[in-house]
Amino acid sequence: MTAKLASSGIEALLPSGFEGTIFQRNPVGGADTHTVAQFATFPLPVDVGDFGGGATTLMGPEDVFAVLFEYGQESIGRPLFARLGMPSHLAPRDFRPYVLRRGLSGQAGTQWFFTEQGRPFTLYVVIGAYARRVALTRRVNELLSGLMIYANPGAGAA
């Protein structure tokens, strides 16, 4: 059964076995905060860091963790966000053991910066085992095929 997760202009039709949440941190010290969407094939802890701190350590070798992290409008037009559109299909070779926010033995990650619908994002994905990257990349692509980003944060809200 496909579950739908939608909020803040992000919509996800979750493949079987995936769960997720879409949230925005409370601003601290006047800093702006933006939308974060997290997806996982394992139980997401309650107090998980934006990029999976406290979660990726719980991953098994068959697991996937992905986050869509939005940046502020000041990032629009910067070279880092020059790519237009979220990657819709990743390849096993995109995953590297050294592309990890927190290097955990056996895991591999990939990170993409892009702009879609006038909103700057990064997509960060961790797979539980580099050795299983072919099968796990298929799971990641199942997830990506159901992700939509809308220009107006209200357009895709539940």
Add this chain to the structure above:
Amino acid sequence: MHELQGVTTAGEAIVVSMSSSALTLLAFLSSGCDSCAPLWASVSDGRERDRLPPGTRVVVVTKGPEWESPAGIAANAPRGVTVVMSTDAWGDYEVPGSPYFVLVDGRRGTRIGEGVGHNVAQIANLVGRAAADERDPGPVAWAGAPSAEQGQSQSRASGLGLTGVEREAHNDAVLRSAGVLPGHPSLYPRRLEDVFVPNGPPRSVAPGGADEGESDSPNGLPE
């Protein structure tokens, strides 16, 4: 098996997958029911949760913000436990009232136990029994489920993955096969003899007609 789709107490969209854990214990609780109060505290107690089989995920499910105050739920919310506010989930899991627990086997995609417990320790015993019962894959109705027979019937039909209409048809077929047709006196009982076989096994009956040992609520259901 139904995924939980709802919001957190902070209003964030959330989907909890039943297949992301080997065992998931869903605790359907309310902020306003007296018998839920000790359970909120019990679920909050990490030592009590540690009595559950290793790897058992506990998820508290309340009704949605249209029925419950998010701030009120947040005040009760156990630290470190996922709380999902979703009225739909109560319908999906056919929750008769609160408190109520449902144990889901994520690997099989089935509910393997359900009912009422008074604290996590009691639920832990039931979860352990249900999880260890490999020989009987049928669902288990725990003490305090709507009634022993009714609860098991509901669980059995639910275990077959039937929808409400299909379940009604299934129950009708079971009744027909037992000779209970429309108009049968047992469907309109006036005396105990209309329901129970005169020479059948003795059942103790409390004053007022309620069976001893079952729920102490008037209709046999949890609050």
